Amino acid sequence: MSTESAGTAQVADLTNCDKEPIHIPGAIQPHGVLLVLREPALIICQISENTEALLGSRAQELLGRSLDSLLPASQVASTRASLLSDRLQDNNPLKLTLHGGDRERLFNGIAHRHQGRLFLELEPVAESESLPFFGFYHQARGAMSRLRDAKDLRALCEEGVREVRRLTGFDRVIIYRFDPDWNGQVLAEDRLETADPYMGLHFPASDIPRQARELYVLNLLRIIPAVDYVPARIVALPEEAAQGPLDMSFCVLRSVSPIHLEYLRNMGAGSSMSISLLQEGRLWGLISCTHMSGSKYVPYEVRTACEFVGQFMSSFISSKEGHEHYDQRIRTKSIQGRLLERMTRVVDFAAELCQSPPELLELTGATGAAVYFNGRMTIIGKAPEDEQLQGLIRWLSSQPASQEVFSTNSLLRHYPESEGFKDVAAGLIAASMSRGRHNYVLWFRPEVVQTLEWGGNPHKLVDVEDDQLRLHPRKSFALWKETVRGKSLPWKDYELEAARELRRNIIDIVLERSEELLKLNTELKRSNVELDSFAYAASHDLKEPLRGIHNYASLVLREDAEALRPTNRTRMDTVVRLTQRMESLINSLLHYSQVGRMELSLRETDLNDVLSSVLEVLKPRIEEARAEVRVPEPLPPARCDRVRMMEVFTNLITNALKYNDKEKRWVEIGSRRDPELGSVYYVRDNGIGIKPDYHEAIFRIFKRLHGRDKYGGGTGTGLTIVKRLIERHNGRIWVESTHGEGTTFFFTLDSEKEPVSELRPFGGESGR
């Protein structure tokens, strides 16, 4: 009778561990015995070599014998019935008393069928181990209700590690979760005080190779009681060996990869156990136990309890994950509410979003954000530079508009140009708020490596350079850090949901505003039309009687002036003069009422032409005032309404000539370049000046600083009209003056934007 080793002779190394056939190691861990039995006679056709220590006979002697021959007569029938049943696993563990050699020993028999083979694994039981069922039941019941009542995922995991550690007594129990790329992150830890914390560590996907993960789905619990074990090879009857290597996917004694053992040794672990956590048939995470103080055997019943904890946890994961960061979700909701309230309170909601407090950032757990609305960018927190943002917006706009909210934790992968700002924006959420008009709210997150939170002391994260220690969680962590260059922490579901919700809120607000605007516009149009006719009707109806008074008074003066007493003649003169003043007031008022509503015809205009036409018209007055007009250098062109600008210059220059009592009067028209405002035009004089108290008041309608008949009089509407004309050009006008020395009026023209249409109450103020 010959025996064959059906093992794999290769030594695996790190480079091929993804290919290592770990389900057919051809060996087991030697703390138990593996038997492969041929049904129905239960002939031992394969067996582990380590039988002598546990069963008192050499493997070769046992091969080919029936299991019955090892059992006491009292157990044969029941054991056969259990093993040959269809649901053999329900009977695990079989309490077997095997008499090997000189004594009888208690074993837990763990049976399963795989690929038509009947496997029986025997683990020796110490007498003291049998657990009192009721004690265990009460414990379990307490644990189950604690797990069930955990308020969120984190609490569930914390409860889970505590429970497993209590059941097993391992020095360290952690739970980690896989991300979509199979990297792991430690979510919960229960450990000896003296052990290094692993909380918050991340492991690269390569730490647990693919085929191991596949096995973990099939087989929910692995245990390595002693990492320094010497594997016991499997020997087989020749006809068995010919069938190829033994698939040990479901064996609890399966020998593990040397790489994994090295890893454990580097951690300082003497033994380890891990339990799979599944979600919808997919490996979600692991409960991983390690023991620093040497080897540790966990009896079958306890393992079963742990497996049960794992399954119980698995069944809660999805609902707890739904509650994950329950508090944060609640907080997000209230932030959402506050942001909405803030946005509806102000006119410029886009700017408001970027005001303090930084609730916009809290909403999604971002470190920076930008709101791009109607061509205006406002930012809060750490955001890319303006130019980079513009580029990003352009890129986003060029993407297919299918996505209302685009999110990534690796912007580099989609947009390589973001390399230059990955330190602030490795992760991005972009909520698009309108088609066509490319309005966005953007949230940014920096590279994850810069944002890690440590459960422990970061200084303990020695970078293990020694090649001997290349397999170590800390080293793994360093390795993982390399794999996440250019990535941010992933956006959580509820953070994305918050972004979507905000987007909906903004769209609602914008819609509401645009409806309001539409309504206002309609009303505005109507009241403008009404106002128009009112202004004309009023001026018309006022002028009619005025004309009558004027004409009759003029006639009386013309025909009977001599007959009138001098005082009455003066009075009649005054009546005529007053009618003329009243007419010019009515005209000014009518004109003023129109300035806000007239259509501007904006064109690129050479203001030098405009100025020379104005000076041409004003020539007689300039000569009369014997004033010098200075134009030091040509004016830069502007986008404006030529006719209205003539009015502006006429008004300002006329004022400069009028309010001047100097011997040598001059007026200077020029411009300067301002970094903020662009071209600033000015009209300067050496006239009487304006006291600071009046710098605002002069722009008020009908506000006069001087008596009616001083300085050639006026209706007090000129500057008001000028101010409104400038405002209609999106510009500003202001005055600087030294009383008694002269005045300068500055104004800007910024007509690149839409011209401002405004509704002001008829005859209202235009004071700022």
Next chain:
Amino acid sequence: MNRDLPILVVEDNDEDFDMLQMTFQGACIPNPLYRCTEGEEALDFLHQRGRYAAVKSAPRPGLILLDLNLAGLDGRQVLEHMKNDGRLKSIPVLVFSTSDNPKDVQSAYANGASGYLLKPVDLARFERMIRLFKEFWLDHIVMPEDDGREVAHG
């Protein structure tokens, strides 16, 4: 030249009409002057109906001075009505108004007015305007020889 052409003044304001009459006299305008104070009345006059049914009382005017703001049917409607009436549309109409609303000016010309005069609040200017009016419209302009029948189109 056009001195015997009747002139119809449609004007609701007595003072204005008073001034107009005086200024016409001052400018030696001999034309017979007729006045209506309302739009409806003006149309009755032109169609020789109602109280103007007797031909003598309402001769066909050679020229009309029309104020726009009238009670009831206003000047704009009178103008529109006339210009849509084949028999009346050849009569030149001068709008004579206080309103300098560009819309009024625009629509007056669009509806076939021959001119638009703004009543000034200034006696001297008013008188000058009337003198120029006389010289232009009564001494130089060639008026249509219109007997009120529709011109046949062939």
